[in-house]
Amino acid sequence: MSNYKVGYFVGSLAKGSLNRKLANALVRLAPDEVEMREIAFGDLPLYSYDYDADFPKVARDFKDAIAAVDAVLFVTPEYNRSIPGGLKNAIDWASRPWGQNSFTRKPSGIIGTSPGAIGTAVGQQHLKSILSFCNSPMMNAIEAYIQFTPDLISDDGVVNSESTENFLRDYMSEFSNFIGRVFTVFPRSS
Numbered sequence: 001m002s003n004y005k006v007g008y009f010v011g012s013l014a015k016g017s018l019n020r021k022l023a024n025a026l027v028r029l030a031p032d033e034v035e036m037r038e039i040a041f042g043d044l045p046l047y048s049y050d051y052d053a054d055f056p057k058v059a060r061d062f063k064d065a066i067a068a069v070d071a072v073l074f075v076t077p078e079y080n081r082s083i084p085g086g087l088k089n090a091i092d093w094a095s096r097p098w099g100q101n102s103f104t105r106k107p108s109g110i111i112g113t114s115p116g117a118i119g120t121a122v123g124q125q126h127l128k129s130i131l132s133f134c135n136s137p138m139m140n141a142i143e144a145y146i147q148f149t150p151d152l153i154s155d156d157g158v159v160n161s162e163s164t165e166n167f168l169r170d171y172m173s174e175f176s177n178f179i180g181r182v183f184t185v186f187p188r189s190s
């Protein structure tokens with residue numbers, strides 16, 4: 001029986017996404033007390049507040065999926081030194097209608113991979129700013145900027161580097177600890 005349900009967002013919609021490989025590795029390496037489930041957002045239309053009075057089913061289901069987890073984990077690439085537009089659109093949906101922000105008091109973590117040397121560091125700073133406004137308690141450390149080298153992680157999440165595997169296992173363990181710490185301050189929301 002898991003203690004914490006973690007919903008993860010893969011920021012990339014690409015079929016061959018490196019960040020999906022990373023997410024698959026994190027699912028493999030999560031500690032036993034953490035149950036990982038993906039929260040997909042690719043079918044959401046572009047958000048407008050015109051929808052606020054009557055959210056479409058796909059958006060209601062999306063918000064329900066966030067409500068059903070204890071914490072959220074963003075596994076995202078950096079696009080043009082920020083986060084991909086699809087992920088920002090999903091966050092905008094989740095944050096509305098006004099007064100029903102899905103991220104309030106929902107613990108979050110951010111991790112990402114890129115072939116570039118700084119491994120999504122700038123995009124993650126943007127995401128921190130967004131999640132801060134959305135009132136999500138974020139794990140500040142361990143930071144995780146993963147430079148993706150060829151074959152680092154297989155499609156199904158097998159990590160071909162012992163040091164990277166150990167780091168990702170530690171990251172998930174610390175994220176679990178962080179969720180527990182948040183719950184000592186805020187009541188569990190699900």
Ligand SMILES: Cc1cc2nc3c(=O)[nH]c(=O)nc-3n(C[C@H](O)[C@H](O)[C@H](O)COP(=O)(O)O)c2cc1C
Binds near residue numbers: 120
């Ligand atoms: C529109 C676009 C913008 C990008 N901008 C960045 C960037 O700012 N920093 C970076 O490290 N890589 C950048 N890249 C390269 C991505 O890191 C690379 O495509 C990686 O595979 C994206 O992760 P994904 O495969 O999970 O989508 C960009 C790629 C695209 C398609």
